[in-house]
Amino acid sequence: MGELKKIDFESTQYSSPLREKILSKSPQNIPDKKGWENIFAKVKQRMREGAFKKIVLARETTYEFNEPLNPWDILASLKERTRSCFHFCLNLKDQTAFLGASPERLFKREGRNIQTE
Numbered sequence: 001m002g003e004l005k006k007i008d009f010e011s012t013q014y015s016s017p018l019r020e021k022i023l024s025k026s027p028q029n030i031p032d033k034k035g036w037e038n039i040f041a042k043v044k045q046r047m048r049e050g051a052f053k054k055i056v057l058a059r060e061t062t063y064e065f066n067e068p069l070n071p072w073d074i075l076a077s078l079k080e081r082t083r084s085c086f087h088f089c090l091n092l093k094d095q096t097a098f099l100g101a102s103p104e105r106l107f108k109r110e111g112r113n114i115q116t117e
Helices: 033-048 071-081
Strands: 028-030 060-062 086-093 096-102 108-110 113-115
Touching: 028 033, 071 086, 071 096
Parallel strands: none
Antiparallel strands: 028 060, 086 096, 108 113
């Protein structure tokens, strides 16, 4: 089993076009930095004890912008910074999108078939 590596909580960076559109309000993270570090420490200990073979931790970050953004532009920027991840974007209604990058493949679509791991 490989060593669990901690990702820097403050590593969220904005590309130049997005930076200009962000409000002065800081991004909101759930869990916050202290909560994230606490969860990470507990999971790392449980992995040492053999409780998990594999685990992926996640956090939610919410941004507010001065103007509407194209989620596909954000996804393109994310792909540039997280090349080893699988990327997704659900843009089901105007002004709302759910997008991200994951080290795990959520699903694979081939034609009319969907496969999960």
